[in-house]
Structure formats: C-alpha cells, structure tokens
Amino acid sequence: xxxxxxxxxxxxxxxxxxxxxxxxxxxxxxxxxxxxxxxxxxxxxxxxxxxxxxxxxxxxxxxxxxxxxxxxxxxxxxxxxxxxxxxxxxxxxxxxxxxxxxxxxxxxxxxxxxxxxxxxxxxxxxxxxxxxxxx
Amino acid sequence: xxxxxxxxxxxxxxxxxxxxxxxxxxxxxxxxxxxxxxxxxxxxxxxxxxxxxxxxxxxxxxxxxxxxxxxxxxxxxxxxxxxxxxxxxxxxxxxxxxxxxxxxxxxxxxxxxxxxxxxxxxxxxxxxxxxxxxxxxxxxxxxxxxxxxxxxxxxxxxxxxxxxxxxxxxxxxxxxxxxxxxxxxxxxxxxxxxxxxxxxxxxxxxxxxxxxxxxxxxxxxxxxxxxxxxxxxxxxxxxxxxxxxxxxxxxxxxxxxxxxxxxxxxxxxxxxxxxxxxxxxxxxxxxxxxxxxxxxxxxxxxxxxxxxxxxxxxxxxxxxxxxxxxxxxxxxxxxxxxxxxxxxxxxxxxxxxxxxxxxxxxxxxxxxxxxxxxxxxxxxxxxxxxxxxx
Ligand SMILES: [Zn+2]
Numbered sequence: 001x002x003x004x005x006x007x008x009x010x011x012x013x014x015x016x017x018x019x020x021x022x023x024x025x026x027x028x029x030x031x032x033x034x035x036x037x038x039x040x041x042x043x044x045x046x047x048x049x050x051x052x053x054x055x056x057x058x059x060x061x062x063x064x065x066x067x068x069x070x071x072x073x074x075x076x077x078x079x080x081x082x083x084x085x086x087x088x089x090x091x092x093x094x095x096x097x098x099x100x101x102x103x104x105x106x107x108x109x110x111x112x113x114x115x116x117x118x119x120x121x122x123x124x125x126x127x128x129x130x131x132x133x134x135x
Numbered sequence: 136x137x138x139x140x141x142x143x144x145x146x147x148x149x150x151x152x153x154x155x156x157x158x159x160x161x162x163x164x165x166x167x168x169x170x171x172x173x174x175x176x177x178x179x180x181x182x183x184x185x186x187x188x189x190x191x192x193x194x195x196x197x198x199x200x201x202x203x204x205x206x207x208x209x210x211x212x213x214x215x216x217x218x219x220x221x222x223x224x225x226x227x228x229x230x231x232x233x234x235x236x237x238x239x240x241x242x243x244x245x246x247x248x249x250x251x252x253x254x255x256x257x258x259x260x261x262x263x264x265x266x267x268x269x270x271x272x273x274x275x276x277x278x279x280x281x282x283x284x285x286x287x288x289x290x291x292x293x294x295x296x297x298x299x300x301x302x303x304x305x306x307x308x309x310x311x312x313x314x315x316x317x318x319x320x321x322x323x324x325x326x327x328x329x330x331x332x333x334x335x336x337x338x339x340x341x342x343x344x345x346x347x348x349x350x351x352x353x354x355x356x357x358x359x360x361x362x363x364x365x366x367x368x369x370x371x372x373x374x375x376x377x378x379x380x381x382x383x384x385x386x387x388x389x390x391x392x393x394x395x396x397x398x399x400x401x402x403x404x405x406x407x408x409x410x411x412x413x414x415x416x417x418x419x420x421x422x423x424x425x426x427x428x429x430x431x432x433x434x435x436x437x438x439x440x441x442x443x444x445x446x447x448x449x450x451x452x453x454x455x456x457x458x459x460x461x462x463x464x465x466x467x468x469x470x471x472x473x474x475x476x477x478x479x480x481x482x483x484x485x486x487x488x489x490x491x492x493x494x495x496x497x498x499x500x501x502x503x504x505x506x507x508x509x510x511x512x513x514x515x516x517x518x519x520x521x522x523x524x525x
Pocket of ligand 1: 044
C-alpha cells in the first residue's frame with residue numbers, strides 16, 4: 001500500500017499528527033484531573049478543564065477488537081487488511097491497522113506494538129504489529 | 136415528573152412510494168408522492184398541514200415540499216440529526232408540536248434515492264475527499280470506511296465476550312426475509328432465505344458480517360401524518376396513538392464509532408431511550424406484542440433486544456430464535472420484512488409497519504396487538520416510540 005486517505009488535521013488534533021511525524025504516539029492527558037483521552041478533544045468531560053498536556057505512549061497494547069473489510073473493494077488497499085481497535089497499556093484505545101500477521105491468526109487480546117509507515121503525499125500513520133520481543 | 140406527551144398525539148396517516156433499486160424520479164417527487172398518499176390516507180388536505188419534520192440527512196427542502204403540495208402556511212418545521220437514528224425522533228418532534236399547539240397537523244417525511252443515487256456505504260465514500268471530517272480522520276486512513284466496518288468492531292467484541300456467532304446474527308436475516316416473503320410491498324417478496332443461504336453469503340467484513348447481515352439499499356419515500364389524538368379520532372383511519380416517544384444519546388458517544396467506552400458490546404443510546412419509554416408509558420417489555428427493531432446490521436438487532444429489556448446482556452443469541460421472532464412467536468419483529476427484506480427507507484418504513492399493526496392491516500398481522508415498539512437507527516444517537524390502539 002503506498003496511498004492512504006489523508007487525515008484532516010484541526011486545532012484540537014495537530015499535536016497528535018505532529019507526534020506521529022516524529023514517530024511518537026501521543027495521548028492527551030487532562031491537567032485538571034489527570035485522565036487520558038483519545039481521540040483528542042479540547043475539554044475534559046470529567047472535570048471540564050481546558051488545560052492538557054500530551055504524554056508519550058509506550059506504543060504497546062493488545063487487540064481489543066478487529067475487522068477485515070472486503071467490500072466494497074478500494075483500489076488503493078491490498079487485501080486482506082486488518083483494522084484493529086488497540087487497547088494501549090496506558091488505557092486509551094486507538095483504531096489502526098494490524099500488519100505482519102496472517103489474518104487467520106488474529107486474536108482478541110494478542111499483544112501488539114506500534115510502528116510507523118510513510119505513504120504517498122506525505123502521509124505518516126501509526127500502525128501496529130504483533131509484539132516482537134518476548135513479554 | 137408526569138409524562139405530558141404520552142397519549143396526546145397520534146399517527147393518523149401513512150404513505151409510501153414503491154421501494155425499488157432505481158426510482159427513476161427525483162427525491163423531491165418521492166417526498167411529494169409519499170406525503171400526498173399519507174394525507175389521503177388520513178383524509179386530510181394539504182391545506183390542513185402546518186408543520187414538517189424530516190432528517191438532517193434529507194435532501195428535500197421543506198419549502199420545496201410545501202410549494203409542491205401547496206401548503207398555504209406553516210408554523211413549525213424542524214429536522215432531526217444522526218441518519219437513521221432520527222426516524223422515531225421525527226414523530227417525537229411532531230407529537231411535541233401538536234401537543235403544545237405549535238402546529239395542528241405535522242407531516243414527517245424521508246425520501247431518497249439511496250441505491251441509484253449517493254450510496255452511504257459505497258466506494259464513492261472513499262473517493263477524493265477535499266477535506267475529510269476530523270472525526271473520520273481516526274478511521275478512514277486505516278480503511279475503516281463504511282457503516283458495516285464501523286459496526287463490525289462492535290460486533291467482533293460482542294462475539295468475543297458473549298460467544299455469539301455469525302450464525303446467531305443470521306437468524307435475524309432469516310426472520311426478516313421470512314416476513315418480507317409474504318409482504319407484496321417488500322423488495323424481497325416471495326424470496327425467503329435459509330440460515331444456510333446466510334452462511335454461504337460472502338463476507339462483507341470478516342469474520343463478523345456477511346452480505347445477508349447488511350440491509351439492502353433502496354430508493355423510496357415514506358411520510359407520516361401526526362396530529363392530536365383527539366383530532367385523529369375523527370379522521371378516516373383508526374389512530375395509532377403515541378404512548379411514548381424518546382430520543383437518546385449516551386456518555387462518550389460518536390457517530391457509529393463509539394469505541395472508547397469501557398464496554399463496547401452495548402448500545403447505551405438505546406438503553407437511555409428504553410428507560411425513558413418504559414418510565415413514561417408505565418409499560419414493560421412484556422407489554423409489547425410486536426416490534427420493529429432497526430436492522431441495518433443484524434448484530435445490533437440482538438443488542439437492541441438486550442438494551443430494551445427483552446432479555447439480559449449477552450443472552451440475545453439464545454432469545455433470538457427464528458421461532459421466537461417470527462409471526463406466531465414470542466416477539467414477532469420486523470413483520471414487514473425490515474430494512475433487510477422490505478426496504479431501507481432509513482427506518483421510516485418501520486414506523487408505517489407499526490401503524491399497520493395497530494390498525495390491524497399488516498400483511499403479517501400479529502394477533503391482539505395492544506402496543507407496538509418501533510426503534511430507529513443504532514450505533515448513533517437514536518430514538519424509539521411505542522404506538523398503541525385507542
Ligand atoms: Zn479532567
């Protein structure tokens with residue numbers, strides 16, 4: 001796959017994509033109550049604080065759910081591909097692709113880790129693969 | 136707090152076009168035809184109409200519809216957001232309007248060429264997009280592009296936690312197609328399927344959703360006439376009284392991608408709606424003789440049964456047997472064939488079926504109907520209503 005739909009970037013999400021460009025997976029943390037949130041939003045739903053900082057995720061987590069879309073076929077995707085909902089060890093979840101595994105081997109709960117891939121048009125995405133080191 | 140809405144409004148007329156794959160006419164024309172049919176059904180004239188409600192997703196402008204039908208004036212018009220989640224919400228808005236005197240006769244309408252025109256799950260969605268909406272930027276770059284795919288991440292987790300299988304989902308498709316087979320207005324009239332047919336249909340999203348788990352795409356229009364229960368009594372048809380109607384959203388929801396809640400195996404928006412319906416009406420699940428459960432994707436029908444209290448979380452796979460959900464069973468659902476079997480008019484054709492069940496005029500009439508439950512699109516902020524006989 002060399003082409004991906006380019007994500008839009010807004011004021012509330014710029015930091016995340018800046019992080020990805022620097023190969024860091026960033027999670028928003030509320031400065032008021034310390035709770036993490038993803039996808040990014042300007043206000044904390046728990047304490048309504050507008051103040052936040054970004055922490056760097058270890059990039060490790062596990063597959064919380066997954067799907068293999070087949071239809072409708074898209075010209076720029078190689079099939080099969082796996083969309084995974086990853087539960088990061090920090091506690092937040094993120095949707096990405098799970099790569100480097102036979103689709104029949106994907107299991108909910110399997111450990112995965114982040115890596116980064118560049119596509120056409122300057123798109124960089126955080127993707128996941130099965131954890132390579134022994135846990 | 137006393138429920139002020141229940142019993143004050145009724146659906147007095149229903150209208151629909153044929154449900155097809157290519158209507159061959161404009162969405163505006165479909166809306167006009169459905170509206171005129173609904174007014175004729177009620178025995179009302181265009182001049183009686185003073186309110187309109189539709190979906191934010193609908194392309195037909197209120198003013199255009201009014202110019203075509205010749206409504207001399209209107210005092211109420213509004214729209215409900217969130218795709219199919221709007222369906223019962225349009226009736227709730229109309230009921231509130233007539234109950235408060237904001238309007239006397241309100242038409243709720245939805246008309247589209249969803250099959251021959253813009254398709255919600257089509258590959259056109261992935262075409263050059265000048266600017267992707269921010270919320271989709273977390274999904275589209277990874278190929279999570281269609282409503283089916285969005286639902287699949289929930290469905291897969293549901294299967295994992297409760298041991299449900301794709302064949303369990305298939306039972307919903309079998310029930311819907313069974314009911315469609317005896318409804319001449321259904322696209323799949325006289326074309327029932329078996330569970331084996333379902334299991335042989337191709338994967339749309341592996342390994343949770345097959346082709347026959349996904350509702351069809353249709354062209355067509357539906358309109359409903361809502362007025363006060365009192366006025367409805369004097370009109371042509373037996374009124375379908377709105378015993379309760381509710382909209383609902385829930386904590387940390389997104390549009391079809393609420394993946395960040397502690398639990399993603401439920402539909403908490405429908406839970407909010409259910410609590411309100413039961414509280415406002417004083418009824419329980421046991422008081423419902425038949426239901427239309429929005430069936431864009433079969434797994435969410437199982438989860439609705441749980442959220443609405445017909446069974447406990449995780450138990451829908453056992454409750455939802457073909458026998459239980461078919462005509463003559465414990466809770467016949469989608470007696471018109473549902474969105475899978477009759478047509479996909481964004482849930483509005485479920486409301487017309489609810490009205491027919493109250494009137495006693497369904498092609499698959501349930502015996503001794505007192506209360507009918509109708510739900511709207513799930514996975515998004517949603518709505519539902521309970522209709523009853525006078
Ligand atoms: Zn906070």
